[in-house]
Amino acid sequence: MCGIVGYVGGQQAAPLLLEGLTRLEHRGYDSAGVAVLGPTGVKVAKRAGRVRQLSEELPKRFAGKLGIGHTRWATHGPANDVNAHPHVDASGEVAVVHNGIIDNAAALRHRLADQGVDLASDTDTEVLAHLVARSGADTLEGKVRDALSAIEGTYGVAVMHADFPDRIVVARNGSPLIIGVGDKEMHVASDLAALVRYTTTIAYLDDGEMATLTAGGFTTYRQDLTSTNKTATTLDIDPSSYDAGDHDSFMHKEMVEQPAAAERVLRGRLDERFGTAHLGGLNMDARETRAIRRVKILGCGSAYYVGQMGAALLEELARIPADAEAASEFRYRNPIIVSDTLYVAVSQSGETIDTLLAVQEIRRKGGRVIGLVNVVGSAIARECDGGIYLHAGPEVAVASTKALTNMFLGFALLALQLGRVRDLSIADGKRLIAGLQQLPGQLAEMLEREDELAAIATSLAEAESLFFVGRVRGFPVAREGAQKFKEISYRHAEAYQTSELKHGPLALISEAVPTVAIVPGDELTDRNVAALHEIAARRGPLVVVTHADVDLGDVEAVRIDVPRNERELDPILLTVPLQLLAYHAALRLGHDIDKPRNLAKSVTVE
Ligand code: G6P
Numbered sequence: 262m263c264g265i266v267g268y269v270g271g272q273q274a275a276p277l278l279l280e281g282l283t284r285l286e287h288r289g290y291d292s293a294g295v296a297v298l299g300p301t302g303v304k305v306a307k308r309a310g311r312v313r314q315l316s317e318e319l320p321k322r323f324a325g326k327l328g329i330g331h332t333r334w335a336t337h338g339p340a341n342d343v344n345a346h347p348h349v350d351a352s353g354e355v356a357v358v359h360n361g362i363i364d365n366a367a368a369l370r371h372r373l374a375d376q377g378v379d380l381a382s383d384t385d386t387e388v389l390a391h392l393v394a395r396s397g398a399d400t401l402e403g404k405v406r407d408a409l410s411a412i413e414g415t416y417g418v419a420v421m422h423a424d425f426p427d428r429i430v431v432a433r434n435g436s437p438l439i440i441g442v443g444d445k446e447m448h449v450a451s452d453l454a455a456l457v458r459y460t461t462t463i464a465y466l467d468d469g470e471m472a473t474l475t476a477g478g479f480t481t482y483r484q485d486l487t488s489t490n491k492t493a494t495t496l497d498i499d500p501s502s503y504d505a506g507d508h509d510s511f512m513h514k515e516m517v518e519q520p521a522a523a524e525r526v527l528r529g530r531l532d533e534r535f536g537t538a539h540l541g542g543l544n545m546d547a548r549e550t551r552a553i554r555r556v557k558i559l560g561c562g563s564a565y566y567v568g569q570m571g572a573a574l575l576e577e578l579a580r581i582p583a584d585a586e587a588a589s590e591f592r593y594r595n596p597i598i599v600s601d602t603l604y605v606a607v608s609q610s611g612e613t614i615d616t617l618l619a620v621q622e623i624r625r626k627g628g629r630v631i632g633l634v635n636v637v638g639s640a641i642a643r644e645c646d647g648g649i650y651l652h653a654g655p656e657v658a659v660a661s662t663k664a665l666t667n668m669f670l671g672f673a674l675l676a677l678q679l680g681r682v683r684d685l686s687i688a689d690g691k692r693l694i695a696g697l698q699q700l701p702g703q704l705a706e707m708l709e710r711e712d713e714l715a716a717i718a719t720s721l722a723e724a725e726s727l728f729f730v731g732r733v734r735g736f737p738v739a740r741e742g743a744q745k746f747k748e749i750s751y752r753h754a755e756a757y758q759t760s761e762l763k764h765g766p767l768a769l770i771s772e773a774v775p776t777v778a779i780v781p782g783d784e785l786t787d788r789n790v791a792a793l794h795e796i797a798a799r800r801g802p803l804v805v806v807t808h809a810d811v812d813l814g815d816v817e818a819v820r821i822d823v824p825r826n827e828r829e830l831d832p833i834l835l836t837v838p839l840q841l842l843a844y845h846a847a848l849r850l851g852h853d854i855d856k857p858r859n860l861a862k863s864v865t866v867e
Pocket residue numbers: 561562563564607608609610611612613616659660661860861862863864
């Protein structure tokens with residue numbers, strides 16, 4: 262939820278830190294700050310607002326070839342200048358940036374106050390700066406170790422100290438940190454996005470690990486300061502995939518990338534001869550696969566809604582009872598873990614704390630969990646017994662698009678493989694494979710109709726309140742559509758089962774409340790069209806996402822005809838126009854598409 266950067270080397274640190282923070286802004290953007298260590302000691306500049314404002318107001322004299330920076334999403338204390346990171350100790354010699362939450366911060370604040378320390382901010386992080394300064398150890402590594410041993414909670418942390426001007430000490434427990442190796446310079450960041458412009462030679466820190474960075478290199482060690490001897494590896498990644506390029510936002514770029522991303526997740530995983538999928542990463546043989554009696558899918562936000570689409574795919578294709586639940590609810594209700602249930606954790610970032618803790622709870626109780634995860638090597642990916650990497654490439658916009666599409670396709674592959682060791686016929690397997698192969702092209706076809714969707718979005722953007730309705734397969738599509746619309750347009754968008762309209766929402770339907778209805782051409786079309794009549798009779802404006810051959814009778818509606826695929830795969834094609842509607846409504850309303858208010862890309866704190 263927050264972002265960390267750090268630099269030590271031969272160049273001025275501040276411009277590099279600010280550039281890195283800009284690339285991490287999707288993680289948190291209510292305040293930002295940097296600290297550098299120059300000839301006159303530690304200098305800090307921080308403020309509420311965006312990184313751009315911080316850059317514009319940076320003091321003229323802000324020299325230093327070592328520094329740390331942070332972009333914040335408030336948890337402890339409001340977003341203001343004082344609560345922004347870095348935090349310093351009373352003497353101003355120690356500066357700290359921190360991601361995560363210190364659970365015993367209140368007790369530590371009291372203890373420090375009793376010892377006469379003046380706490381400047383409301384944050385949990387500030388205690389770390391004081392604890393480092395008050396340690397009696399004679400190395401920075403020892404001081405940071407002492408401070409960390411007093412705290413309970415999660416952290417990715419970077420510390421600099423005026424008495425140790427050649428180094429930054431970092432530590433990880435639950436919040437990612439990545440070291441980037443340059444030429445006589447070292448970087449650190451909480452996300453690859455901030456590093457790739459400078460280096461692709463990197464080392465990931467593990468939980469419980471610390472590292473010291475100097476211009477000449479890095480060393481890694483455990484908290485008892487014994488070495489872990491980690492070495493860096495060079496990644497084969499294209500740094501330009503972290504740029505928005507010609508697009509006005511990352512969301513737009515990521516929507517447009519969907520056909521290519523879809524091809525990547527399918528590549529090498531379809532077996533046309535036997536009408537099945539090959540998912541080597543599941544780490545399950547046919548016998549274990551057959552023994553599965555239920556599937557339970559867990560995710561948050563869009564990952565939860567696509568989990569519902571995935572549950573439908575598993576039930577339809579593999580005939581295994583399946584359901585999805587918000588990981589954030591699941592983990593708080595002392596869930597009953599059953600050995601013949603396959604648990605599936607879905608996450609773009611692989612960092613979402615509720616999903617991660619749900620996975621840990623299941624594994625603690627002996628359950629088997631697989632992950633549908635985009636970020637390779639992320640915490641959730643590492644915690645799972647096996648999984649399917651989504652290969653969507655970096656996703657920066659808060660509103661998930663290409664990762665969500667690939668999650669759906671991941672579920673289709675899983676359902677195909679589970680189905681084919683059960684009752685799905687080879688003919689049906691082949692039918693679905695043909696459908697999957699057609700999908701990237703159909704996604705592209707849908708995206709080419711952006712102008713048509715922009716015009717429809719313009720009318721929807723006027724409404725204060727909207728309904729998104731769908732039935733069975735279409736309901737998770739409606740939920741995801743409403744989620745996208747509300748998170749970036751800030752309009753009230755509520756999803757409902759079409760079948761439940763009469764049980765409440767109809768009371769709200771009027772000329773002022775449009776409904777976006779998901780009406781695929783399937784066995785439920787007639788029921789859905791009947792509901793459209795009920796809405797139209799109350800003068801509710803209608804946008805209907807449907808197929809060209811569906812006859813809506815005399816219902817007055819704006820139609821969006823999506824390409825037809827196999828009916829089980831239709832949900833993802835019905836979802837893409839809803840992304841474009843949300844995007845164009847938000848654009849029309851002048852919102853910051855990639856950084857919606859109050860939201861963050863990865864929710865890594867409870
Ligand atoms: C946040 C984001 C959502 C995302 C959800 C789950 O709420 O704003 O867009 O769907 O987290 O994220 P994950 O990385 O686990 O897929």
